[in-house]
Amino acid sequence: MKHVGKNEMVAKQQKDYKEKVFHFIFLFSALISVLSVIAIIAFVFSKGLKPFFGENSYSFLDFITGLKWDPGTESYGIFYMIVGSVLATLGAIALGVPIGLLTAVFIAEIAPKKIVAIIRPAIELLAGIPSVIYGAFGLGVIVQLIKKVSPTGQGESLLAVICVLTIMILPTIITLSESSLRAVPKSYREASYGLGASKIQTIFKTVVPAARSGILSATVLGIGRAMGETMAVMMIAGNNIGGLPKSIWSKIRPLTSNISMEMSYASGRHQDMLFATGVVLFLFILVINMVLIKITSKMGNANSKK
Amino acid sequence: MKNETKFSVKDLNLYYGNFQALKNINMELYKGQITAFIGPSGCGKSTFLKTINRMNDLVEGVKISGNITMDGVDIYQDMDAITLRTRVGMVFQQPNPFPMSIYDNVAYGPRIHGIHKKSVLDEIVEKSLKQAAIWDEVKDKLKKSALAVSGGQQQRICIARTLAIEPEVILMDEPTSALDPISTLKIEDLATELKKDYTIIIVTHNMQQAGRISDKTAFFLTGEVIEYDDTEQIFNFPKNKKTEDYITGRFG
């Protein structure tokens, strides 16, 4: 190898050629991926914004503040759905985060190894169960239970959606929180014990605060998941065509259900309006992701300071 | 006042699972003095230090026999670990302030023990930081993150945090090994200052340091105490060949 012979020159040229071809393949794949990203965004937005521009346009204000969705009479108001979706998501977070976090604490800090070995796979299973199964469970159990106590006499409700979404985001919250709890350096715990703190004090005054950015991003991911869930909530939400939810017993029509229920037959403006609903969902997710990125970059800073 | 026993260790053996990390330790540790533990890596210095405030309780699979008394009370039999740790504070090798403000770091201990009144906390925080000789450097940024100051400052904040629970004893495990020479000197001065009010036990891998600040020195080797005596004695006239070899840098 000390001297470059003729054969090696040929080999080198082949190498260069191969190098270029593969470079192109990798680049091409990246381009396809990026293009599909652009295609979706462009497509959803262009369809979704169409009804609000040009002649005969639908008032965007009416769309975003409207309280009734009835394609038959050309009323496309989604405000009550936004409220429903947001309330359902908030409710799920309010229930799911404490339960999830405390369960994560149990797994990461308290449970003996043997129990962890059982619970953890169980939670992973919970994460892998198709959402339709949660819907079936919601329909078969939760809706029936709520019906028994609801003043409206009906189980399909905001509460049912909250319950099912809580269950669905639990695995996300638990696994992410658990790993961020585990990532808290041992030295924090030692320092706390060294100051005479009890185990519980150490957990809640030191470990959990130190893991808060991880827990926060778990929460944000949970929000995204709850907001985007479709089939399971559609089966139990009630999907009323108008009116703001007045209590947890009220029916709601989540944004995702709205799309899912009508996309099979929608055409023309109606279809565009479903895309517009998609755009609203999209924007929610976008904001949620921005928050997530903020949190993770903050977390990165905090870590590097150490 | 000299040579009043604070801790008395009798026939102490410690196992990590099947591995014996401490072998038959017998030792008296004295009030108002600085005792230094030296010895090569892995000889059991940290392990022994941790038995004194029962930090080893947190490690799985540790077995301990023998006993340790503090002021005559058996710390394993007749005292709960939390009370013990409130009376025996600890400073670690790596500065490990909590990821919160300087103030909250120092106030952590008092709060844990039920003190929540702001004026009282303010006072404790100021006093502790002053004692740890760091007040002037941080008094303007008490609300800033404790992680945003230099390593040496962090270590003194950790010492202040320990002082805030008003312990009787302070254990220090290589408190300066992660620090630069200037910070090291500051901590050493601080230790000498503190020994008036506290009993201090310090682990160090730095012979000079042991020589400079400690009153007594114990030399550990593979879980045993080879020699334990006045520091001057140990450094100038070691009785044991192994001690001499170690001190003169022939191994380790």
Next chain:
Amino acid sequence: MKNETKFSVKDLNLYYGNFQALKNINMELYKGQITAFIGPSGCGKSTFLKTINRMNDLVEGVKISGNITMDGVDIYQDMDAITLRTRVGMVFQQPNPFPMSIYDNVAYGPRIHGIHKKSVLDEIVEKSLKQAAIWDEVKDKLKKSALAVSGGQQQRICIARTLAIEPEVILMDEPTSALDPISTLKIEDLATELKKDYTIIIVTHNMQQAGRISDKTAFFLTGEVIEYDDTEQIFNFPKNKKTEDYITGRFG
């Protein structure tokens, strides 16, 4: 044979973005010798070493001016990086064998360069491992993972891996800093052995090591070469005050 120039470095400046890491370096490096680079952390030793086999090409935002010739050929203008790196091998600070068998690690380079015949590879592997003084220790477990041996052995496997591509020059960046004393000695012996056939350039933070094995020593400080001379000269009669301070341990 002595003092036959292998590399000639002229007016070399290197920037990482806006930060100038190497300032106006001029130096001749000689064939069949061991040249040591010493200097405090961050002074540019590794950076300079990497310019010699153009590993800096892989780093984003590096700007280089000046030139380096090997045997009179400009390595940045008239040679492609891959050919250069085949002729100038490199050993890193952390032993970094690939996660494959010992055999495959050593055979990696030859395979890359188109040698696939088993008998030829067998020969190269054996020869390289022998040269790296590790053959006897690993000959029975060539098919085992290279990660399953000790750090010192890993480092010698990495050296064997480099030798397998029959380079003319071997660059070593603190090759022993992660190793225990015994392994360190073995690598030092190996380096002294290898200098018969190879030109060796070694970065080290260990003055004794530089003193023990190198023929020439260059002292770096903040991107500049402060002094470059025969090792004996540097260690016994440093011309520059800064060199003397550094060698006597007054700073760094």
Next chain:
Amino acid sequence: ACGKKGDKVDENKTGTEEPTPEVTETPTTTETPDKTDTTALAGTVSITGSTSVEKILMDMISDFTAYNPDVKINYTGTGSSAGITDAMNGANDIGASSRNLKEEEKGLEQVIFAYDGIAVVLHPSNKIADLTIEQILKIYSGEITNWSELGGKDANIIVVSREGASGTRGAFEELTGLGDVGLVESATVVEGNGNVQATVAGNENAIGYVSFSFINEKVKAVTVDGIEATPENAKEGTYVLSRPFLLVYNKDTASPEASAFLEYVVSPDAQEFVEDHGGIRVD
């Protein structure tokens, strides 16, 4: 056996009440088992649309393809409006609808292959046995909200309706006049006859509407204006909530297989399946 259907559909005839046999020549090749196979039909026909017709259609398909083993017919229940939309877009070969075509959909050809009633269903425990069209309208438009207003117990009425794509919903709204007033905002909207049936079966205070073929022991069909929900009554026209089942298609693009099937569905053999599932024959 195809190409004769241009005259089968009367463009002006919509919502026709009298079941007119559309095809007069009988029998077609497909239903004479003793004739050796003369057909060489091969290919696939995709049908999308009404879910109410599923049971009938699946039997017909099964029977038809038994005699035409090279023909494959797929049916996907997406709702009538979806089926009609698909037919207009050319996304299927045949659309199935459980309601009449609307004005804007009239470009399509249609074959009526059955009539069906829409049953108004309650929980079996509900005491109410009869509702007038008027009452049904008021319940669905939100004017009546409590069963006590109808002589039942004091409980809120849970109104259950279908998704927008549903032809059953379209027909129901048209026949009750609900289309002009609009569904009450708080109505529960669910997908599919099955879900309506299950929701009503699961709630004592619910009211829903389903195709006749979904009446079973779990839900109770009320009499409408005093008339029982039976195929006979619907056929006679006394039970007013009845509508046609149609297959719609594009004349220009219909394949021979599709045409053959369209012809088959009105044959006597096929019509038996209509009866089997509680529908009303067209012949």
Next chain:
Amino acid sequence: MMKNNNTKLKDGILRGLIYLSATVTVAILVVIIGFIFYKGLPGVNLKFMTRMWDDETTVVDVSRNNNSNSHGETDYVESLGIHIALEDKNIVIKSIDSNSPVKDAVNMKKASYELKTGDVIGKAGNTNFKNITLEEAKKALDEGTETIRMKITRTGGGILPMLVSTIYIIGLTLVISAPIGICAAIYLNEYAKPGRMLNIIRFAIQNLAGIPSIVYGLFGMLVFVQTLKLSYSVLAGAFTLSIMLLPTIISTTEETLKEVPMTYRESSMGLGATKLQTISKIIIPSALPGILVAIILSIGRIVGESAALIWTAGTIAQIPKTLVGSEAAAATLTTKMYWLIKETADLEQASSIAVVLIVLVIALNMLSKLITRKFLKKRTS
């Protein structure tokens, strides 16, 4: 400073809450799995796993045999060598003699269609078997010409088509998305210059991973099913899912690529390897376990997906024969489960599918664990 009782109380309460939460979580799982298995397990059996979903009706011709060994039994059809029975008003073949001619039955295309026990006879010759007595049926079957034409219905009720379709969609989606995703990740991680552009791309990809699958369904239906006229088909479904999974595959792969130590790249380059050689010989092998886990996770998502598939792959229970067109429509287990609930309100049968799905998910979880564990072992040894 003594510990006060207040602290002890607080500790106790918090500890209680922790145990409560963990119990709730576990209880939820137990209840869900319990519910599904309670409802669904009775319906899972070999027939359920191996049969077609829909009944299959076929017209067959059978040449009778003439060996009359008359038993005179009412349920034995001598000329066909079969026992028949009346079940649910249907005439069903109960057993078939070993030399029975129905084993050589042919369909309308003259292709062999062997009759099996359990087949329902709907018609024989010109006799319709609807509402017929056993005697009449026997008579109709025994009489007539040498070849008898019968209409046979083979009952369905199994999930075989959905199992097969699910596998098809998994395979197709991965064939499309895995290479593109992995190559794109390699490009982004190994080739692309860091900077604003790359950050924007990463941000976009990250965002896409969070978009609800129903939006992908909407997009897929309009673009693939309608505009590109792929109709409800496995390909339209696979395209839609591919786009949906790409972001996840790219980011997970990038994660694992980042975990490959920089020193591996450096030493490989230091030995004179080209970039491509370094990628193919060092980086990809080191990242392979991580990539595999990413793929298994993708399979899990495909198995569980419904919203994006219902309107792109359809809900027809058939084994797809082509990639596009109406013979390519395919319901996966999950979409069929949803369909069942919606159209038939049959929670039992839906739960039976759910049981199969859960078992599948458990299997996938174990597989990915196995791979990770193997990988960890390799790393540490």
